Amino acid sequence: MKRVGSLVLTLIACFVSATWAQQKTGLPPFGKQWLFRHRMVNGMPRTLGANSLNSAAPAAAAASRKTWDLGTYPGGTWAQLLSINNFGVAAGWGDVGGDTRMIGVPLFGPNAGKWFESGVSSQDDPWVPYGSAITDTGLIVGSITGKDGEARAYAWSPNHGGIDLGTLEGDKGSDAIAVNHLGTLIVGVSYPEAWDISTAVAWTPELGWHEGKWTVTWKIHKLPTGGLDQPGRVYEGDTLSYWGCWGVNDLGQIAGDGWSGLGEEAVVWNPIRGGKEWEIQQLPHQSTHPSVTDHMYAQALFINNRGEIVGNVTPADGWSAALPAVWTMSRKTHTWELIELPTLSGERTGWSMVCGINDLGDAVGQSVDADGNYLATRWLTRNPSFVKAIGFPGDTSVAFCVNNLGIAVGTYNSGGSDQAFAATIH
Numbered sequence: 001m002k003r004v005g006s007l008v009l010t011l012i013a014c015f016v017s018a019t020w021a022q023q024k025t026g027l028p029p030f031g032k033q034w035l036f037r038h039r040m041v042n043g044m045p046r047t048l049g050a051n052s053l054n055s056a057a058p059a060a061a062a063a064s065r066k067t068w069d070l071g072t073y074p075g076g077t078w079a080q081l082l083s084i085n086n087f088g089v090a091a092g093w094g095d096v097g098g099d100t101r102m103i104g105v106p107l108f109g110p111n112a113g114k115w116f117e118s119g120v121s122s123q124d125d126p127w128v129p130y131g132s133a134i135t136d137t138g139l140i141v142g143s144i145t146g147k148d149g150e151a152r153a154y155a156w157s158p159n160h161g162g163i164d165l166g167t168l169e170g171d172k173g174s175d176a177i178a179v180n181h182l183g184t185l186i187v188g189v190s191y192p193e194a195w196d197i198s199t200a201v202a203w204t205p206e207l208g209w210h211e212g213k214w215t216v217t218w219k220i221h222k223l224p225t226g227g228l229d230q231p232g233r234v235y236e237g238d239t240l241s242y243w244g245c246w247g248v249n250d251l252g253q254i255a256g257d258g259w260s261g262l263g264e265e266a267v268v269w270n271p272i273r274g275g276k277e278w279e280i281q282q283l284p285h286q287s288t289h290p291s292v293t294d295h296m297y298a299q300a301l302f303i304n305n306r307g308e309i310v311g312n313v314t315p316a317d318g319w320s321a322a323l324p325a326v327w328t329m330s331r332k333t334h335t336w337e338l339i340e341l342p343t344l345s346g347e348r349t350g351w352s353m354v355c356g357i358n359d360l361g362d363a364v365g366q367s368v369d370a371d372g373n374y375l376a377t378r379w380l381t382r383n384p385s386f387v388k389a390i391g392f393p394g395d396t397s398v399a400f401c402v403n404n405l406g407i408a409v410g411t412y413n414s415g416g417s418d419q420a421f422a423a424t425i426h
Contacts, residue, residue, distance in 0.1 A: 069393070070420040073103050073115045078418040081105075081409035082400045083133040086181065090409045090422060091134040092400075093142075099123055102132050102142045104158070107407065107422060116158040120144040122151065131175045133401075135183035141165075141176035151175050153188055153203070155218070165203050165218050167191075174201070174220075180250045181305070185275075186218065187245035187254050199223075200243040200256055200269075204276070223269050226280040228258055235262045245269075247302035247309070247356075254278065255303040255311070266298035266311055266327070268336075283309065283327050284338050295340075298325070302356045302401075308381050310354035310363050313340060322351045324365060326381055341379050342387045344369040354379060356401040356408075362425060364390065364399035364408045374398070376410055378425050392421050399423075 072079040072094055079094035084107075091104040094117075102118040122144050131153075132142040138157050146152040146164070150173035156162025167174040168190040177188040186203040200223040208215045223245070231239045240258035247255040252271030257264050269278035285295040295313040299322075303309045309327040314320070324341040341363075343352050350368030357363040361381035368374050369389065376392040376399040390399055394412030402408040406426040411418045 066424050067391075068107055068113075068422040070105055070113070070422065072417075072419065073117060079103065079420040080400075080411040080418055081420045081422065084401050084403045084407055084409045084422070085134045085136045085138070086403045086405060087136060088403070088405065088407060089134055089138065090420075091140050092132050092409075092411075092420065093122070094420070102140060102154075102156070104134065104140065105420070118142070118144070118154075118156055118162065120154070120156075120162070131177035131188055133176075133178045135179050136181045137183045139179065139183040141179045141186050141188075143175040146173070148172060150193060153186070153190075155179075155186065163218070166220055168199060168201060168220060168222055171199075176203070177244065177246055178248050178302075180248045180252075182250050184250075185248050185252060185254075187248045187256070189244045190220070190222075197241040198243055200225075200245045200254075200258075202245065202248075202254060202269075202278070221277075223254070223256075223278055224280050225258065226282075228265065228267075228280070228282070234258075234265055235260060238262045240265060246300065246311075249303050249305045249307070251305065251307070252278075253303055253307060255300040255309045257299050263297040264299050266300035266309075266313075268300065268303070268309060268327075281336070283336050285313065286338060295323075295325075295338075298338075299353075300327070301354065304357045304361075305359045306361065308357055308361060310357045310365070312353040313338070315348060321349050322353060323348055324352045324354045324367060324377075324379060324387075326354065326357075326363065326379070326384070328381065339384050341384060343367045344375060344377060344387060344389060346370070350374075352377070355399065355410075357381070358402045358404045358406070360404060360406075362402050362406060364402045364410070364425070366398040376408070376412070376421075376423075378402075378408070390423055390425055392423065394419070397421070 076095035081090045081092040084090040088107040094103040096117045099121040100123050105115045134140045141155045143151040144154045153165035153174040153176035171190045172193050174190040175188045176186050179186045189198040190201045191198040202221045203218040205216045229240050238260045243258045245254050245256035252275045254269040257266045266283040294316045296318045297314045299311045300309050301311040312322045313325045327336050344367040352367040354363045354365040363379040367377040374396045376390040376397040380386040392412045394414040397412035399408040399410035409422045
């Protein structure tokens, strides 16, 4: 099994390496918490804004560089970067000639600042911009608009095209939300049709032989709910009908949640049987903070290779606020522990979230300051009392991801337009 897995990984790496070589030479409501996520990510208007880079004037990226004001895809009106790999290539969503498409941009090397795009529209995808992630091999996942108008999970790389990852049997739509560094496990959602119930899914690569050469196909798996989707199991008189995966690590652990109109439950799926199946665990609401007794709801958004999960929780009184949070596994008890992280204002108010975390324990997201501004923010799991604004420009900003080099990517709003931005946080 290890040999087959290594061969699959090698084939994926070779596939994407060839792609990057070509690039260098050719150059209904989902409940209140879902509405919160939608507001935080999509709340900034997408109107015409200035583009600080174009194809004729690439960014002069260097290892010592501190910020990259990337603007939009050339000629576009908005851009959001949701992911960055450990080689400094960022990916996200943006306006390309009036279409919503997956886009990306390298921060280093001869193509620094030169945007690339998927070439396929994702215009009618209700999950945009939740799913867009890039691996260290350069594979990018997200979604496109299928022939029937429903979104379809999609994996691609620049100048090489991509593949439709498919749906669960009987479903019409799907979306690839996240992928691990190695590019060996993709996670997301599958659903009957837009705005309907959703199922948490994962895709794994399978090795085959076709017309005299090795090929890699992707198999979809329905992730278990452990009975949490039974009526009344979690919330009296309600059912967790919506499920999604938001983060995955190289160990095969998957972070996500199930939700309904009444609330949201953060969970983690742990791999079993050689990574071909998973078992689900609920993440706790109870915080280790001495002044916090409990939380009402929880949302898990990302997991790193140390098994640290980040997201947000709501206070015990419900939807009065969303507060930044991290879950870690206790070495003593081997159980999950929740730590509520501080906000920029120092108050347990406002709507904050931790969106991403690297393997060093640097976490990024968005928090509200004392003046009511929502700003891209950094936390440290090794020092849970630490909180600091990253320094993105604009009136509103958010950092969605940070790589192991300490480069955070996200977006800021200035003058009514989403602009892509990257900054070192160390």
